[in-house]
Amino acid sequence: MTELPPLRDVIARHGLSASKALGQNFLFDAQLLGRIARIPGDLDGAEVLEVGPGPGGLTRALLAAGARVTAIERDRRCIPALAELGETYPDQLKVIEGDALAIDPQPLFGGKPHIAANLPYNVGTALLVGWLSAPWLPWWQSLTLMFQREVADRIVAAPGTDAYGRLAVLAQWRSTPRIAMPVHRSAFTPPPKVMSAVVHIVPGEAPEGVKLAKLEALTAAAFGQRRKMLRQSLRSLPGALAALEAEGIDPTRRAETVSVAEFVALARRLSIPDGG
Numbered sequence: 001m002t003e004l005p006p007l008r009d010v011i012a013r014h015g016l017s018a019s020k021a022l023g024q025n026f027l028f029d030a031q032l033l034g035r036i037a038r039i040p041g042d043l044d045g046a047e048v049l050e051v052g053p054g055p056g057g058l059t060r061a062l063l064a065a066g067a068r069v070t071a072i073e074r075d076r077r078c079i080p081a082l083a084e085l086g087e088t089y090p091d092q093l094k095v096i097e098g099d100a101l102a103i104d105p106q107p108l109f110g111g112k113p114h115i116a117a118n119l120p121y122n123v124g125t126a127l128l129v130g131w132l133s134a135p136w137l138p139w140w141q142s143l144t145l146m147f148q149r150e151v152a153d154r155i156v157a158a159p160g161t162d163a164y165g166r167l168a169v170l171a172q173w174r175s176t177p178r179i180a181m182p183v184h185r186s187a188f189t190p191p192p193k194v195m196s197a198v199v200h201i202v203p204g205e206a207p208e209g210v211k212l213a214k215l216e217a218l219t220a221a222a223f224g225q226r227r228k229m230l231r232q233s234l235r236s237l238p239g240a241l242a243a244l245e246a247e248g249i250d251p252t253r254r255a256e257t258v259s260v261a262e263f264v265a266l267a268r269r270l271s272i273p274d275g276g
């Protein structure tokens, strides 16, 4: 195995005190990082997009697994530390300084990369929604993403639970999300206030005859008033009440009882534009 200086030394040498504004909570435990890097499967020779590598803990694990990593990091202070890591793994690491929310990474890859990230939760959620809204099948092969536990629960939530909502339907209608690993807050430096979990998402077949725009219009209306009966919350959505009847869905039910398959069936029948 390649000898690398301890991450804590790298941080001290490059003055990488954790910035609250950038949502920096670093992982140092090589074993834990190795387990996260194994979640996508065999990465030997595979392309990986890592967002928010920071001082490079997860990056090390991905490189050690043989991945060819393209990493986007916003904090300029981290770039020299990542450049050092690149010297240890020649031709395996490309670092881009910038805001991942403003960069289109797709052209950076020859094939379909795996995506891995440990990000502040607002950035992570915004990127996730963008990646899940890509033309299908998407340009990425899998997502391995750290979230605060509450967000992870919302991604994998089942109907009938408080966590079930728009994010669950968006994540589940054409992909399979699962919680791959809970991560204790004490694993991070500094420790955040809440627990975390790594979510793994693999894209699946898109159901026939439904466009994302219709499904989103439906779930926005349904969960916008989640305590109301569907006949009330969907009233102003053209074709929705007829769709409930055609699908034999009781209009007195509430959004959180409607399964992902039922939302898809309803969306298919809406009389609003597809949105392309």
Ligand SMILES: C[S@@+](CC[C@H](N)C(=O)[O-])C[C@H]1O[C@@H](n2cnc3c(N)ncnc32)[C@H](O)[C@@H]1O
Binding pocket: 022, 023, 024, 025, 026, 027, 028, 051, 052, 053, 054, 055, 056, 057, 058, 072, 073, 074, 075, 078, 098, 099, 100, 101, 117, 118, 119, 120, 123
């Ligand atoms: C929670 S830290 C994780 C660092 C490292 N991956 C780890 O696991 O120890 C989040 C990292 O994302 C970076 N970051 C925050 N917002 C970003 C953005 N919009 N684009 C790219 N990187 C960002 C931060 O600078 C920080 O390095």
